[in-house]
Amino acid sequence: MSSQRMPITVAGLRLKRLVREKWGLISWLAIPTIIVFLMSLIAGTGSGKLTGKLLITDHDESAVSQLLAGSFNQGPLAEIFTAKQVTEDEGRQLMDAGEASAWITIDAGFGEAFMNNQPGQLRLVKNPAQSILPQMVETSMQLLVDAATYIQILFAEELAVLKPMLETQKFDDANLVALTLGIKQQLERLESTLFPPQLKLIEKQVAEVEETSTNITFGLLMFPGAIIMALIFSANSLAVLIWDDAGNGVIPRLAATPKALQAYSTGQFLGAAAVFTFLTTVLATLGGLYFALPWWQIPAIIVWLVFAGLVLYAMFVFIALLMPTGKVANITISATTFPLLMLGGSFFPMESMPPWLAGIGQFLPNGFLLKGLKDWLLRQEPMMEALWLPAVLGLVMLAAFWLLSRVLVRQLIHKV
Amino acid sequence: MIKVEALTKKYGDFTAAEDINFEVHAGEIFGLLGPNGAGKSTTINCISGLMVPSEGEVYINQHAVTGDAIQAKASLGLVPQDLALYEDLNGAENLNFWAQAYGLSGQFMQQRIDEVLQQVGLAARAKDRVSTYSGGMKRRLNFACGILHQPKALLLDEPTVGVDPQSREHLLGAVEQLKAQGTAVLYTTHYMEEAERLCDRIGIIDHGKIIAVGSVDELRSQMGEKDLITLQGDFSGVEPDWLAAHVAGFELIEWQPQTVRFMAEQAAEQLSAILGRFATGTVKQTAVQQANLESLFIKLTGRELRD
Ligand SMILES: Nc1ncnc2c1ncn2[C@@H]1O[C@H](COP(=O)(O)OP(=O)(O)O)[C@@H](O)[C@H]1O
Ligand SMILES: [Mg+2]
Numbered sequence: 001m002s003s004q005r006m007p008i009t010v011a012g013l014r015l016k017r018l019v020r021e022k023w024g025l026i027s028w029l030a031i032p033t034i035i036v037f038l039m040s041l042i043a044g045t046g047s048g049k050l051t052g053k054l055l056i057t058d059h060d061e062s063a064v065s066q067l068l069a070g071s072f073n074q075g076p077l078a079e080i081f082t083a084k085q086v087t088e089d090e091g092r093q094l095m096d097a098g099e100a101s102a103w104i105t106i107d108a109g110f111g112e113a114f115m116n117n118q119p120g121q122l123r124l125v126k127n128p129a130q131s132i133l134p135q136m137v138e139t140s141m142q143l144l145v146d147a148a149t150y151i152q153i154l155f156a157e158e159l160a161v162l163k164p165m166l167e168t169q170k171f172d173d174a175n176l177v178a179l180t181l182g183i184k185q186q187l188e189r190l191e192s193t194l195f196p197p198q199l200k201l202i203e204k205q206v207a208e209v210e211e212t213s214t215n216i217t218f219g220l221l222m223f224p225g226a227i228i229m230a231l232i233f234s235a236n237s238l239a240v241l242i243w244d245d246a247g248n249g250v251i252p253r254l255a256a257t258p259k260a261l262q263a264y265s266t267g268q269f270l271g272a273a274a275v276f277t278f279l280t281t282v283l284a285t286l287g288g289l290y291f292a293l294p295w296w297q298i299p300a301i302i303v304w305l306v307f308a309g310l311v312l313y314a315m316f317v318f319i320a321l322l323m324p325t326g327k328v329a330n331i332t333i334s335a336t337t338f339p340l341l342m343l344g345g346s347f348f349p350m351e352s353m354p355p356w357l358a359g360i361g362q363f364l365p366n367g368f369l370l371k372g373l374k375d376w377l378l379r380q381e382p383m384m385e386a387l388w389l390p391a392v393l394g395l396v397m398l399a400a401f402w403l404l405s406r407v408l409v410r411q412l413i414h415k416v
Numbered sequence: 417m418i419k420v421e422a423l424t425k426k427y428g429d430f431t432a433a434e435d436i437n438f439e440v441h442a443g444e445i446f447g448l449l450g451p452n453g454a455g456k457s458t459t460i461n462c463i464s465g466l467m468v469p470s471e472g473e474v475y476i477n478q479h480a481v482t483g484d485a486i487q488a489k490a491s492l493g494l495v496p497q498d499l500a501l502y503e504d505l506n507g508a509e510n511l512n513f514w515a516q517a518y519g520l521s522g523q524f525m526q527q528r529i530d531e532v533l534q535q536v537g538l539a540a541r542a543k544d545r546v547s548t549y550s551g552g553m554k555r556r557l558n559f560a561c562g563i564l565h566q567p568k569a570l571l572l573d574e575p576t577v578g579v580d581p582q583s584r585e586h587l588l589g590a591v592e593q594l595k596a597q598g599t600a601v602l603y604t605t606h607y608m609e610e611a612e613r614l615c616d617r618i619g620i621i622d623h624g625k626i627i628a629v630g631s632v633d634e635l636r637s638q639m640g641e642k643d644l645i646t647l648q649g650d651f652s653g654v655e656p657d658w659l660a661a662h663v664a665g666f667e668l669i670e671w672q673p674q675t676v677r678f679m680a681e682q683a684a685e686q687l688s689a690i691l692g693r694f695a696t697g698t699v700k701q702t703a704v705q706q707a708n709l710e711s712l713f714i715k716l717t718g719r720e721l722r723d
Contacts, residue, residue: 002519003519005521009512013509016505248501248502253514256465256466256489256494257517258486264517
């Protein structure tokens with residue numbers, strides 16, 4: 001019976017009042033931005049000596065692979081990394097527990113391929129919670145791969161001679177002399193060769209480093225959680241505003257109209273959705289540019305986070321309406337906000353939390369919504385696989401709280 | 417248009433309204449006159465559907481409020497006792513909000529908003545924020561929000577409490593206009609003069625019960641031709657026996673150590689004789705009231721309407 005346009009009018013009035021009042025919007029934008037910025041500054045510069053654990057799984061166990069693995073135990077790299085040979089299972093366990101910086105797997109046949117001038121493969125898994133150490137492993141590997149490539153191209157003939165000798169462990173004097181001479185000649189020829197441009201081209205053919213993650217920094221790990229922080233702050237303020245409208249008599253008066261209370265509730269959700277869209281658009285775009293995310297990910301992030309915001313808003317509205325007075329609602333919602341932020345990965349990324357705490361956090365609504373997003377965004381799980389379960393849970397929560405709120409809002413008139 | 421049948425409302429053990437019965441017809445203003453806490457707002461809230469009656473039923477335009485709420489509410493306008501406005505929005509924005517809440521839209525809505533702004537004399541201030549309005553202007557806007565949709569039945573809960581004389585004039589004028597247009601108006605107040613001026617019929621309510629109903633003239637006639645005499649002073653140790661025997665038409669209402677009230681015929685003529693019976697210094701103040709709603713209320717309840 002109320003006008004079709006009423007929800008839009010209600011949402012519009014809500015926005016108008018927020019814009020007029022300004023400080024809410026500004027603080028919702030500013031707080032997470034500042035926190036991410038500070039956190040990435042702290043984590044980015046770091047202090048003290050870096051030491052990291054490097055895991056190596058060698059399925060090949062050839063001379064070449066041992067040479068490669070051994071390079072992390074020599075020279076300057078040895079000062080930074082403790083390299084440890086592990087089996088596939090140990091490697092996976094240690095990485096999952098976050099106890100190593102990086103894990104290199106050398107597949108069987110790598111040495112063989114290398115000797116025969118064929119493409120070979122190394123796999124690198126980095127710990128996403130650390131930014132600097134895994135980066136160094138990657139750079140070192142790249143250098144090694146480059147160097148190996150060089151040897152492969154320049155000394156192709158010599159390698160062909162060397163190969164049977166290594167395999168049989170029988171070193172023929174005549175062949176060794178020829179080999180040495182050949183190497184010497186090649187080195188002399190090298191001096192006059194301009195090789196850098198060739199390097200990259202060759203590198204790709206020979207060895208590919210398969211990465212599980214790209215350039216993950218502490219700031220990037222925090223960024224989705226920080227947007228959720230903005231959503232939690234705004235959702236909780238918006239939810240408590242329902243009590244203002246009960247106190248100022250608007251909700252009781254709406255209850256005396258044929259149907260406008262429903263239109264009002266819908267309008268409040270629309271208004272909240274508009275606020276969340278504004279906040280996530282600004283924050284996700286800024287963050288996306290700062291962290292150089294692929295452009296197409298940004299709209300997907302915005303849609304997901306607006307959805308997350310609505311789930312949280314519906315939950316807060318439900319809590320607010322359950323309370324006997326506006327004051328109690330205010331206190332209760334503020335009290336739930338802090339643990340949600342702490343455990344749900346907005347202050348500290350779950351990756352850097354003790355596993356049992358992160359375990360709890362994953363079951364909070366903001367936690368599972370955030371985890372799904374990060375699994376897709378940062379761990380590069382397929383989008384559908386990472387998001388379907390949190391999406392279903394979120395939808396169920398949203399629908400349930402929405403419906404309960406519509407019933408509970410009627411009770412408000414008896415509480416004021 | 418509004419029919420209240422055997423309405424009772426209890427808050428826990430406390431009965432705030434008991435067996436209330438009345439009807440308000442189209443083009444009629446029915447007043448509920450009673451002091452603070454008499455049960456006026458409770459009655460209004462049961463009619464508007466904000467509260468569910470403990471017993472009884474309310475019909476608006478023949479639709480039961482509890483059974484057929486949407487139909488009943490569609491014919492109803494409500495001006496609550498407490499302001500229900502967004503103070504940080506302007507008058508026009510508030511009216512727009514409430515017009516849509518009642519399903520108005522488009523050009524008709526705009527036309528209605530302009531009309532009610534004229535009606536309550538706020539056209540010039542429509543674009544100002546409500547927080548800058550005086551108390552009386554807020555009340556006028558609160559009133560305007562309730563009549564936008566031209567309800568057949570209108571509930572006004574003490575719409576003139578604490579307003580300046582100018583705002584009161586605007587409001588009373590607007591209510592008379594609505595009556596002329598055929599609206600059934602239920603008007604609660606604790607101002608006797610307002611009830612006398614405005615209402616076609618009045619129900620006097622006290623402690624949740626309607627203790628007298630009728631037009632102003634009918635209610636006056638319940639007082640007979642008697643006047644009300646109120647004496648203030650020190651009456652401890654004085655007995656009403658002499659007065660009962662000698663005052664024509666004597667009817668005792670209240671005999672307290674500080675206050676004595678009784679009815680008498682032609683009070684003005686008897687007064688000097690009455691005062692002569694008391695020892696000097698006993699009576700400090702004397703008041704004589706001709707039959708009106710105030711004196712009727714005192715006669716019925718032994719208390720004054722205003723507290
Ligand atoms: N929600 C409530 N709970 C308990 N008592 C109430 C409530 N509302 C009103 N009352 C009591 O009911 C009585 C009638 O109140 P009300 O209808 O507001 O009177 P009026 O509008 O005539 O001043 C008063 O004594 C008041 O204290
Ligand atoms: Mg009242």
